[in-house]
Amino acid sequence: MAQQANHALPAGFQLDEYRIERQLSLGGFSIVYLATDGEGKSVAIKEYLPNSLALRGEGEIRPLVTPDHAAAFRYGLKCFFEEGRALARLSHPNVVRVQNFFRANETVYIVMQYEQGCTLQEFAQKNREAMGETFIRSVFSKLLNGLREVHARKLLHLDLKPSNIYLRTDQTPVLIDFGAARQTLSSDTPMLKPMYTPGFASPEHYRQRELLGPWSDIYSIGASIYACLAGSAPQAADSRLKKDRLEPAMVRWEGKYSDQFLETIDWCLCLNHLYRPQSVFLLQKALNETVVPPDPRLSKSPSPTPGSGFGHFFERLRKKAFSQ
Amino acid sequence: MKFSIFQESRTGKRKNNEDRIAHCYSRDALLMVVADGMGGHFYGEVAAQIAVQTLTGAFEREADPEIRDPFRFLHESMDNAHRAIFDFSIQHELSDSPRTTCVACLIQDSIAYWAHAGDSRMYLIRDGKVVVRTRDHSRVQLLMDQGVITRAQAARHPERNKVYSCLGGPQTPEIELSRKTPLRAGDMLALCSDGVWGPVRDETLAAALNGDDLADAVPALMDTAETNGGAHADNLSIIALRWETSYAEEASGTDGADSAVSTKGMPDDKITTRLDRFGRNPDYKSDLSEDDIERAIEEIRATIEKYTR
Numbered sequence: 342m343a344q345q346a347n348h349a350l351p352a353g354f355q356l357d358e359y360r361i362e363r364q365l366s367l368g369g370f371s372i373v374y375l376a377t378d379g380e381g382k383s384v385a386i387k388e389y390l391p392n393s394l395a396l397r398g399e400g401e402i403r404p405l406v407t408p409d410h411a412a413a414f415r416y417g418l419k420c421f422f423e424e425g426r427a428l429a430r431l432s433h434p435n436v437v438r439v440q441n442f443f444r445a446n447e448t449v450y451i452v453m454q455y456e457q458g459c460t461l462q463e464f465a466q467k468n469r470e471a472m473g474e475t476f477i478r479s480v481f482s483k484l485l486n487g488l489r490e491v492h493a494r495k496l497l498h499l500d501l502k503p504s505n506i507y508l509r510t511d512q513t514p515v516l517i518d519f520g521a522a523r524q525t526l527s528s529d530t531p532m533l534k535p536m537y538t539p540g541f542a543s544p545e546h547y548r549q550r551e552l553l554g555p556w557s558d559i560y561s562i563g564a565s566i567y568a569c570l571a572g573s574a575p576q577a578a579d580s581r582l583k584k585d586r587l588e589p590a591m592v593r594w595e596g597k598y599s600d601q602f603l604e605t606i607d608w609c610l611c612l613n614h615l616y617r618p619q620s621v622f623l624l625q626k627a628l629n630e631t632v633v634p635p636d637p638r639l640s641k642s643p644s645p646t647p648g649s650g651f652g653h654f655f656e657r658l659r660k661k662a663f664s665q
Numbered sequence: 666m667k668f669s670i671f672q673e674s675r676t677g678k679r680k681n682n683e684d685r686i687a688h689c690y691s692r693d694a695l696l697m698v699v700a701d702g703m704g705g706h707f708y709g710e711v712a713a714q715i716a717v718q719t720l721t722g723a724f725e726r727e728a729d730p731e732i733r734d735p736f737r738f739l740h741e742s743m744d745n746a747h748r749a750i751f752d753f754s755i756q757h758e759l760s761d762s763p764r765t766t767c768v769a770c771l772i773q774d775s776i777a778y779w780a781h782a783g784d785s786r787m788y789l790i791r792d793g794k795v796v797v798r799t800r801d802h803s804r805v806q807l808l809m810d811q812g813v814i815t816r817a818q819a820a821r822h823p824e825r826n827k828v829y830s831c832l833g834g835p836q837t838p839e840i841e842l843s844r845k846t847p848l849r850a851g852d853m854l855a856l857c858s859d860g861v862w863g864p865v866r867d868e869t870l871a872a873a874l875n876g877d878d879l880a881d882a883v884p885a886l887m888d889t890a891e892t893n894g895g896a897h898a899d900n901l902s903i904i905a906l907r908w909e910t911s912y913a914e915e916a917s918g919t920d921g922a923d924s925a926v927s928t929k930g931m932p933d934d935k936i937t938t939r940l941d942r943f944g945r946n947p948d949y950k951s952d953l954s955e956d957d958i959e960r961a962i963e964e965i966r967a968t969i970e971k972y973t974r
Contacts, residue, residue: 415953422961429968440973442965449962 383455389421435487437517462503484514489621501561502541540574547579556614563609599632666928667909671879677898684902685713689938691730692931694773697904701858703764712763712833719746730933739780750833764833779843783828790853793875802830850911860901864893
């Protein structure tokens, strides 16, 4: 059944103290707007508007919630509050900052700092050649600082993917969209379908949700890095469980990137959650390791002859690192 | 060890079940826990859950396959649960700490050891009669001890739910330890929340558990308690156990009910835990009032304010 899309609030609409400029994105659960506050500063406003439960027709302001959807709508509201609560407590340069939270039009809104830049997905599509090992290592290592903060608050992001990673113009990453974020402690059985994106969601997302943990976000990080290299999302975890056709990064990009980097990606993408890095810290340690990436221009030529100068030195260094 | 065990928890007529129960056993030791999260304080069920998890977690770590010092184990893990609940309230910046009552019983070598804080009870029933019962840490119990009120008056007393010891909260709980109590074959133990013992008399409770099959007897007792509880029946939870081996004849294989658990064949490093999965019932979840919404928004705004530099 095709779902009717909701209509966004019109440009110029005065929402509380903010003026709507335009719609930034439309999701199944919410609409995100670009708006300006009283001081003329840009902000991003996220409106709770689940497509399947609330409908806003063209030219209308208040969404229509039918009585039989009222309970589910309110339950979804709770999830939206959870996102608000989660974000409100996070003040970190690599995590989007919440500025305000208010109620209007019979629904609720989260106001977030608006960042100049684009998503990692857009960036990767436009700048394929910039996706070098050093760049990716640096972006993800910074991003993991933010994710560590999230996990330290006993939260999981649960929807990490290149389109939820924002790159500021100075190329520092920001984690956005905590719509799927949940308190790891709560054992609620959600009435709304859990949200995830095929290709980036871990196997636990599909099957045993009680196994979700930091390692699930780490799978998504691995999948995001893989996607940056490949230019498209890796095979979805549920289909990998049936028949794993995902070419390991080690095989696919051998010689183009350092072995240690490719091994790290494959490590994150292990189907068994216990085989993945168990904490962001471990992954960060692997990403921050100093390995000289091979020069892609030389990728056709055979790997450095053993015993020759630096190549040999690093080879030994790497072996040492792995034997530990 | 050989025993029959049955546990059940019901919501009663309340919106949410704030009781938590669990039992676990190794080859040579058995632990039962009942915690009754206190209403009137936020997150009662969280406090109860933390209590139950802390105790079963400690058992899983320390039963090897026996617990070295049962009383120390009970006291320490209940005290740890108290601290964990308090930590939870600090971590989540709650204005008030959640609280729970707790009763826990450990059996090994056919000797029972128990501890409690608050008004969740443990009964030892022998030959259909209550021979030992925990004394509630409640105001009405004190008044009864002083002879100020009678048992009948206590049952209707407006402050009958007030307890002076519980896990969680700013005060150090009074954790009362039992004596070492050797068990005989056929002894019954019942750990329950006030939703069960409140509406039924001790004699009724003892008689009800005298039946052959706990899987029939316990639900029947729960039905009685729930009916007597009326339109506002509290959460009801019980773990009932029939001990099948006697302290004197631990080794000789006596025959008990077929449904009895025998731990004889268990490897000494295995632990079985029965902790039901709880969730708030979905109706309760969607029951978000205008006040709840306003409160949630206020809370989020205050947090934003606090964390904005």
